[in-house]
Amino acid sequence: MTETPTTETPTTGEERHASWLELFFDLVAVAGVAQLAHLVHGSTSWGDVGLYVVCFLAFWTAWMCFTVYGNVAKGAARTLPVLLAMVGLAFMAASVPDIQGEHAKVFAGAYIGVRVLADRVWENRRGGVRIVVDWPVAQLGFGVVPWFVSFWVESPWRYGLWALGLALDLVITFAVSGDRLVANLTARMATREGPVQRPTLARLDTVHFGERLGLFTIIVLGEGVLTVTDAMASTPEWNARLYWTVIAALALLATLWGTALNRGFGGIPYLAADVLGPRLLLPLHCLVAGLLAVFAGGLGDAVESVDHGHVATGTRWLLCGCVAAFAVIGSLAGFAAGRGVRWALVTLVPGLVIPAALGLAGDSLAPAGFVWLLIAAAGAGLLRRAETKTA
Structure with a gap:
């Protein structure tokens, strides 16, 4: 008979920070974000954007x-295991430039390897298993099956199978409860011969996790800084228009930092700790980080457009769409955190109206003016103090 699972609760007495191993592991995220951002840098193809979404999510x-x-x-x-996972993620990052060629198989193979390793790492040498009830995707590998099938499928159907596998993970995130996961594992363990060690239910340390998510967001914003400086370095003639555009681009990145990290939690703009559980927080973080990464590529294109006198239509809509999505997420997260209806409207309205106007009629604006207006759209929530709730 299998014993009732015990529950691990995070230690709350002492604030915990990222370890040296975790910080070293995050270096591979630097490489990955840099390669992924290049998928949309200089591109206006919706196919490239779709491929970017799939690869970034993976x-x-x-x-x-x-x-x-x-x-x-x-x-x-x-x-x-952590270092082996770094190797797999490094292979994924290196495969991105030729993701539409033969390196797609390397990307898929490395992804499968990391996911299999992630499933195995929860078992200890005595046969015990930790069950992560807050994010079952860490242990349930159903989503890798379409990735395995994709080895025998040519593009573009291969990428459709990747998207299917990721969609399965998303369904698991919201559909599989902790109780169901425990019941399935308990039933499976009951079929084993000999003594069975009871599983342990593990909960995430929310404060530490917020720091880890925030560090990933810093990495993505750093890619934006790198893209802007690379664009400036590659411009032959430096003049006042370039200087103002670069200053505006860096100010825009600082504005996004202010909303997502200085006033937010876990990289989510204006969110407060303990407002969302991990099953909502993690997908939302992925969405925001993905928007920021693609935004970084578009911001470099805006700087490179100084010589043309205006931002290209595709880049303009890409940047405007990212800022608008950021404003929607931020206003909803801030409202959920108790910042009030008026604050949410002050944040949301400029964040939607200004990008829409720029997308429709911004072709006559100089790149610097275009970016400064995006700052007004993205930073409206920073100018108004949050309302306090009254009992």
Whole structure:
């Protein structure tokens, strides 16, 4: 007979910060975000955008599996599996430039390898298993099946199978409850011969997890800084128009930092800790990080457009769409955190109206003016103090 599972609760007495192993692991995210952002840098194709979404979600999911592991295992995290996961993520990142060629198979193989390793890392040598009830994707690998099938399928259907696998992970995130996961594992363990060690239910340390998500957001914003400086360095003639555009681009990145990290939580603009559970927080973080990464590529294109006198239509709509989506997410997150209806409207209305106007009629604006107006759209919520709730 299998014993009732015990529950691990995060330690709340002492604030915990990222370990050296976790920080070293995050270096692979630097490489991954840099390669992924290049998928949309200089491109106006919706096909490239769709491929970027699939690849970013796959990379983020693989990274998140071991971020969850580090959060739960704390100082007992095993170094070798984490380093092996870094190798897999590095292979995924290196495969991105030729993702529409033969390197697509390397990308898929590395993804499958990281996911299989992420499933195995929860078992200890005595046969015990930790169950992560807050994010079951870390242990349920059903989503890798379409990825395995994709080895025998040519593009573009291959990428459709990747998207299907990621969609299965998303369904698991919201559909599989902790109780159901425990029941399935308990039934499976009951069929084994000999003594069975009871499983342990693991919960995420929310404060530490917010720091880890915030560090990933810093990495993505850093890619924006790198893209802007690379665009400036590659411009032959430096003049006042270029200087003002670069200053505006860096100010825009600082504005996004202010909303997502200085006033937000876990990289989610204006969110407060403990407002959302991990099953909502993680997909939302993936969405925001993905928007910021694609935004970084578009911002570099805006700087490079100084010589043309205006931002290209595709880049203009890409940047405007990202800012508008950011405003919607921020206003909803801030409202959920108790910032009030008026604050949410002050944040939302400029965040939608200004990007819409720029998208429709911004072709006559100089790049610097275009970016400064995006700052007004993205930073409206920073100018108004949050309303306080009254009992």
